[in-house]
Amino acid sequence: MTSITLPRSKTASGTAYYEVGQGEVLLLVHGVGLCLDVWAPQIDRFAASYRVIVVDMPGHGQSLELNVADNIHDYVSWLAEFIKEIGCGPVNLCGHSMGAMITMGLALSEPQLVSRAALLCAVYRRPQSAHKAVQARAAIIAEGINDIEAPLARWFDPHGSIAERQAMADCREWLTAVSITGYSSAYSAFANGDAAFASHLHQACCPMLFLTGEQDLNSTAAMAEMMGAQVPNSLVAVIRAQKHMVPLVDPSSVNQHMAAWLAMPLL
Numbered sequence: 090m091t092s093i094t095l096p097r098s099k100t101a102s103g104t105a106y107y108e109v110g111q112g113e114v115l116l117l118v119h120g121v122g123l124c125l126d127v128w129a130p131q132i133d134r135f136a137a138s139y140r141v142i143v144v145d146m147p148g149h150g151q152s153l154e155l156n157v158a159d160n161i162h163d164y165v166s167w168l169a170e171f172i173k174e175i176g177c178g179p180v181n182l183c184g185h186s187m188g189a190m191i192t193m194g195l196a197l198s199e200p201q202l203v204s205r206a207a208l209l210c211a212v213y214r215r216p217q218s219a220h221k222a223v224q225a226r227a228a229i230i231a232e233g234i235n236d237i238e239a240p241l242a243r244w245f246d247p248h249g250s251i252a253e254r255q256a257m258a259d260c261r262e263w264l265t266a267v268s269i270t271g272y273s274s275a276y277s278a279f280a281n282g283d284a285a286f287a288s289h290l291h292q293a294c295c296p297m298l299f300l301t302g303e304q305d306l307n308s309t310a311a312m313a314e315m316m317g318a319q320v321p322n323s324l325v326a327v328i329r330a331q332k333h334m335v336p337l338v339d340p341s342s343v344n345q346h347m348a349a350w351l352a353m354p355l356l
Contacts, residue, residue, distance in 0.1 A: 095126055097145070100174045103153030104167070106144040110136035113204070114177045115351070117143045118168065120186030120210075121275045122240065123263045124150030127185070130340030131347070139351075142177060144168075146188070148271015158274040161282030165194035172202050181351055183207035183298075185336055186308065187279040194286050200294050207298035207350050209343065210308040210333050212283045213290075213316050219307060220283075227280040230273045237264045243307065244333040256337045290319040297323040298350035300343065302331030324350055 097105040107125055115135055117128045125143040135141050147167055148154035155163055168191055172178040182203050184192035189211035196206040215223065229236060241264070245257040297320050299313040310327040317325035326346040328335050336343045 095129070095132075095143070097125075097151050099151065100171065102170065102174060104144060104147070104171050104174070105151035106142055106171075106175070107132075108140060108142040110138070110140050112139045113351075114180040115139040115141045116172070116177065116180040116182050117141070118182070118184040118188030118191055119143075119146060119149070120184075120188050121146070121279050122149070122267050122272055123260065124267070126150070127259075127263065127337055130337065131183075131344060134340070134344040135347070135351075139181070140177070142175075142180075144171060146271075146275060148268050148274055154268065154271045154274065158278060161190055161194060161278045161285050164191050164275070164278055165198060168195055169199050169202060178202040179204045181205045181207075183209065183347065184211075185209040186211070186333065187275060187282075189308075190279060190282050190285075193290065194282075196293055196295055196297070197286050197289050203295055204355060205296045205298075205350060205353060206293070207300070207347060208313075208316065209298075209336055210301045210305055211299065211312065211316065212308050213312040214287050215283050215307075220280075223280040223307075227273075227277045230269070230276050233269055233273075235264065235267070235269055235272065237261060240264065245338070246332070249338075253338045256334055259337070260334065290316060293320045293323075294356060295322075296350065296353035296355065298326070298346060299323060300326040300328065300335075300346055302333060302335040303327050303329050304331060305333045305335070308333060322353070322356060324353070 095107040145152035189208035196203040
């Protein structure tokens with residue numbers, strides 16, 4: 090059984106999105122290679138209380154690719170324009186993986202658009218060995234090679250629970266379907282973008298959540314703790330025995346921490 094594909098609307102500029110519910114806006118941005126359908130467990134949890142908007146990154150799902158996508162700043166600018174185009178700001182902004190990198194960038198560069206920011210499984214100041222590894226993966230993808238099994242091996246335990254195996258099957262489907270050019274552009278920005286906003290994180294002026302899985306070897310618990318130490322008005326959560334796709338594999342734990350973040354008073 091594969092995941093259900095959510096119906097999309099599309100902006101005039103070609104960004105596909107899905108929205109449901111009423112109230113404060115909760116805007117969710119997925120990671121590289123995936124699509125907005127990955128947020129189904131969070132939609133189910135929060136749509137009764139929030140206007141939940143989930144968006145396909147450029148070149149992913151049903152969104153058009155960017156005309157220029159050289160670095161993470163291009164994706165931050167894209168998200169800012171999306172928020173302005175549909176008139177939904179300021180938003181409670183939550184991103185996973187590359188979506189978290191975009192979330193950090195927008196919260197720091199256009200704070201008037203972001204009420205609260207949640208960074209799930211975010212990278213922060215990669216060590217040199219990790220930087221070289223992600224650069225190597227970006228080079229392989231740039232050659233048109235979509236090695237689906239490599240990320241799946243990092244993200245999941247193939248002998249895990251039924252829910253984890255279903256999540257792995259869904260991610261395999263999404264990684265197979267993604268445009269290789271859109272994937273390559275985004276992955277290059279992701280590979281080179283972890284230091285783009287890192288030195289400015291202490292300037293964050295909104296409540297923030299930094300969450301990751303205990304067994305996420307790339308978006309580590311130490312990274313989450315270092316980010317949290319930079320932002321006094323923040324929560325840090327490390328989900329025991331989970332890897333990179335913890336929002337999909339253990340949504341009950343993630344949603345509990347997101348609810349606490351959404352309840353944080355605004356400054």
